[in-house]
Amino acid sequence: MDKQEIKNLKKRYLVWFYKTCKEALDKIERKFTQLEIDNFVLKELKKQNPGKKLDKFIEEFKEYIRNKESDGLGLKYEGKDLKPEYLFLSVKLKAIEKAITKELGKKALSEIKLLYEAEMTERILKSTEH
Numbered sequence: 734m735d736k737q738e739i740k741n742l743k744k745r746y747l748v749w750f751y752k753t754c755k756e757a758l759d760k761i762e763r764k765f766t767q768l769e770i771d772n773f774v775l776k777e778l779k780k781q782n783p784g785k786k787l788d789k790f791i792e793e794f795k796e797y798i799r800n801k802e803s804d805g806l807g808l809k810y811e812g813k814d815l816k817p818e819y820l821f822l823s824v825k826l827k828a829i830e831k832a833i834t835k836e837l838g839k840k841a842l843s844e845i846k847l848l849y850e851a852e853m854t855e856r857i858l859k860s861t862e863h
Contacts, residue, residue, distance in 0.1 A: 744841070747833045751845055752852075754829055758822045759853075764805030771798045 734742075775798060778791050809819050833842045 740837075743836050747829070747836060748845055748848070751826075751829050751833065752849055754822060754826045755849055758819075758826055761805065761808045761819060761822075764801055764808065768798065768802055768805065771801065 771794075775791070775794060778787060778794065782788065782791065809816060811817075815823075830842055833845060
């Protein structure tokens with residue numbers, strides 16, 4: 734195997750390693766980022782509830798938000814401390830990013846992050862086209 738083939742193998746592994754770790758971390762973190770948006774939407778719904786006609790739906794949305802928050806807290810925290818599993822994923826992702834930078838350079842890390850975001854966005858768009 735020549736040097737370029739070895740570099741390509743390492744790059745593919747690092748892309749896969751980054752993707753799998755980032756996905757696992759994002760499954761937890763997105764609950765919290767979604768909560769910010771959900772709470773904003775809830776406030777807007779309450780403002781635009783003429784004659785209280787939307788109360789039933791607003792209450793269902795509140796319950797949805799409460800469940801999401803509870804799930805997120807359970808995935809990320811053990812009491813007031815971060816869960817060891819969550820902490821491990823965070824530290825692991827940082828280590829993978831350092832490995833990418835070491836093996837491929839800072840530009841490659843930026844490229845991999847952009848590829849990841851593009852893939853996640855594409856997944857969302859494809860899942861809603863049916």
